[in-house]
Amino acid sequence: MAQVLGILRTPSATAGAVRELRGAGFEKLEVYSPCPSHEIEHALDRGPSRVRIYTLVGCLTGVTLAYLMQIWMAYDWPLVIGGKPFASIPAYTIIGFEMNILFGGVLTVAGLLIHGFFLTSRRDHSAYQPSFSGDDFGCVVDCHDDQVGRVREILGEAGCAEVRVVSA
Amino acid sequence: MSNDLAEPRSLPRVPAAIFAALAALGAIAFFAGVLAEDTSARTYRVFLHNWLMWAALANGAVCVSAAFRLTNAGWQGPIQRIAESMGGFVAISFLLYWVIYLGRHELFEWVHHPVAGKEFWFEPGFTFLRDSLALVWVTFVSLFYLYISLRPTLGAAREAATGWRKSLYGFWTAGWRGEEVERDFAERRGRKMAAVVALSHAICYSLIAIDFIMSLAPEWISTMFPAYFAWGGFLSSISLLTIVCLALRNSPEVVPGFLTANRRHDLGKLIFAFSIFWMYLFWSQYFVIWYANIPEETGFIVARLGTQFLQDTWYMGGFMQRIAEPYVTWTLLVWLLVWVLPFWVLLGQRPKKTPAILGTIAVGSVLGFWLERYILVTPSLVPPSEVLAGAAITPLGWIELGIGAGFVGLFFLSFLGFGRVFPGAIPRAGG
Numbered sequence: 056m057a058q059v060l061g062i063l064r065t066p067s068a069t070a071g072a073v074r075e076l077r078g079a080g081f082e083k084l085e086v087y088s089p090c091p092s093h094e095i096e097h098a099l100d101r102g103p104s105r106v107r108i109y110t111l112v113g114c115l116t117g118v119t120l121a122y123l124m125q126i127w128m129a130y131d132w133p134l135v136i137g138g139k140p141f142a143s144i145p146a147y148t149i150i151g152f153e154m155n156i157l158f159g160g161v162l163t164v165a166g167l168l169i170h171g172f173f174l175t176s177r178r179d180h181s182a183y184q185p186s187f188s189g190d191d192f193g194c195v196v197d198c199h200d201d202q203v204g205r206v207r208e209i210l211g212e213a214g215c216a217e218v219r220v221v222s223a
Numbered sequence: 224m225s226n227d228l229a230e231p232r233s234l235p236r237v238p239a240a241i242f243a244a245l246a247a248l249g250a251i252a253f254f255a256g257v258l259a260e261d262t263s264a265r266t267y268r269v270f271l272h273n274w275l276m277w278a279a280l281a282n283g284a285v286c287v288s289a290a291f292r293l294t295n296a297g298w299q300g301p302i303q304r305i306a307e308s309m310g311g312f313v314a315i316s317f318l319l320y321w322v323i324y325l326g327r328h329e330l331f332e333w334v335h336h337p338v339a340g341k342e343f344w345f346e347p348g349f350t351f352l353r354d355s356l357a358l359v360w361v362t363f364v365s366l367f368y369l370y371i372s373l374r375p376t377l378g379a380a381r382e383a384a385t386g387w388r389k390s391l392y393g394f395w396t397a398g399w400r401g402e403e404v405e406r407d408f409a410e411r412r413g414r415k416m417a418a419v420v421a422l423s424h425a426i427c428y429s430l431i432a433i434d435f436i437m438s439l440a441p442e443w444i445s446t447m448f449p450a451y452f453a454w455g456g457f458l459s460s461i462s463l464l465t466i467v468c469l470a471l472r473n474s475p476e477v478v479p480g481f482l483t484a485n486r487r488h489d490l491g492k493l494i495f496a497f498s499i500f501w502m503y504l505f506w507s508q509y510f511v512i513w514y515a516n517i518p519e520e521t522g523f524i525v526a527r528l529g530t531q532f533l534q535d536t537w538y539m540g541g542f543m544q545r546i547a548e549p550y551v552t553w554t555l556l557v558w559l560l561v562w563v564l565p566f567w568v569l570l571g572q573r574p575k576k577t578p579a580i581l582g583t584i585a586v587g588s589v590l591g592f593w594l595e596r597y598i599l600v601t602p603s604l605v606p607p608s609e610v611l612a613g614a615a616i617t618p619l620g621w622i623e624l625g626i627g628a629g630f631v632g633l634f635f636l637s638f639l640g641f642g643r644v645f646p647g648a649i650p651r652a653g654g
Contacts, residue, residue, distance in 0.1 A: 148510070
């Protein structure tokens with residue numbers, strides 16, 4: 056397996072390079088960008104993030120727990136308030152909503168960390184260089200040795216300032 | 224946008240004939256109902272709730288266009304013109320308002336007896352004067368906004384137009400300064416007018432809610448209800464806009480493929496988010512009424528949700544008896560259609576992008592609003608005590624369906640007619 060790195064100057068050129076590469080069948084791509092860019096994101100088309108499932112589970116758990124907790128508390132220490140039943144559901148909606156947000160938020164961060172640290176395959180970042188956090192965009196392509204020429208050609212046409220083989 | 228130009232055309236024959244037939248049906252149902260002694264009051268009642276639905280919806284559609292401008296939205300494309308075509312109905316709803324004035328003796332108790340403690344506010348002359356002025360203002364503002372918004376699109380058409388269109392275009396484009404200048408001007412002036420449109424909708428339709436809905440149960444007090452009603456107008460117009468966009472998405476005359484998956488996603492997001500806000504407005508009023516339990520406030524809720532209103536504890540004992548009370552199932556159906564289903568179904572991304580699912584939810588939402596207006600008006604005039612004594616609940620009776628169909632027909636005739644003169648998205652004759 057070889058790795059080819061192309062260095063680009065603008066987000067649109069990077070997105071264009073990604074589109075060309077994917078069109079030619081190269082799907083093992085890694086893009087380094089100094090700033091977030093929707094254009095590159097759309098070009099990579101990685102699908103919706105899994106983190107949103109954590110948010111949904113967190114929200115549903117939070118709202119259920121909040122109601123259960125309040126009902127349990129109301130019966131554990133019964134007090135008549137305002138002539139209402141001990142467990143008065145409408146009054147619990149506010150805390151239900153807040154626990155929904157709290158659990159949803161905390162689990163979203165947890166999901167982000169879990170996916171960022173543990174569930175991503177350990178990628179090889181040897182092609183990274185500090186200018187990718189400055190003013191350059193990097194596009195790294197994993198390909199077979201005999202495809203290096205083709206990848207170089209595509210990256211060159213896409214307007215790369217520099218193309219080099221990182222590892223062969 | 225090259226296709227954002229007026230392209231005068233004739234009415235599409237088949238849809239126009241269908242909507243004209245519906246409008247005629249509505250007129251027949253209305254006159255048959257009004258002229259019969261025993262159904263006269265019911266007919267005015269039905270007219271009132273239908274008028275409330277379509278007047279607020281039409282002005283809500285102008286607000287949708289204004290909202291696009293105010294938020295600097297770039298995603299909507301031709302959807303903005305479709306919303307503006309729907310907004311053309313504001314002129315007709317203003318004319319129809321006078322029918323309510325004619326039926327005031329059948330509808331409003333305060334026309335005959337002063338309301339204790341509110342004699343000043345519900346003095347009939349004062350009430351109708353302020354409502355007429357509010358409607359004159361809001362109609363003027365909405366039409367002026369449409370004028371500003373559509374003016375730059377008429378430049379090419381006014382050269383080619385003949386007959387009555389020539390004079391109309393001539394009037395709308397008086398002092399024409401070239402398309403580029405006009406577009407720029409419409410952009411700047413339109414944004415200012417958009418703010419006025421949004422505020423006018425909120426203020427005037429809140430007033431309408433107070434005078435035409437809350438006044439039916441004049442002892443009732445609520446500070447949130449007017450905002451809730453005005454917001455309903457905005458949300459229902461977004462639901463109807465979604466239906467219209469979906470219905471026109473394969474029409475050969477609109478920009479091909481204008482309703483992309485991303486735009487469906489965005490329309491779905493609007494329905495989803497604003498239905499939550501709608502429920503939130505209701506709930507924040509309901510909550511304090513439930514908590515304080517003061518007779519002046521609970522009466523309105525009791526008439527619609529039953530003597531125990533909502534189940535307020537966690538066990539469901541007696542649930543069936545509660546929903547068997549008059550109007551309760553209809554009220555719960557409204558919640559199901561306008562909030563519960565849109566919330567749970569449109570939660571995900573894929574349902575929002577799937578035309579069949581999004582369309583079903585939007586149709587449900589519009590139907591839900593139609594029933595909601597019924598449930599806002601009727602229980603005040605035919606209270607549950609009368610229903611228990613034998614009066615019928617007929618949200619789907621012949622007068623209700625007939626007048627409802629009449630409003631649908633008139634609304635879409637106006638929609639088609641508007642698109643006939645101004646850029647909209649209407650199919651050409653035979654298309």
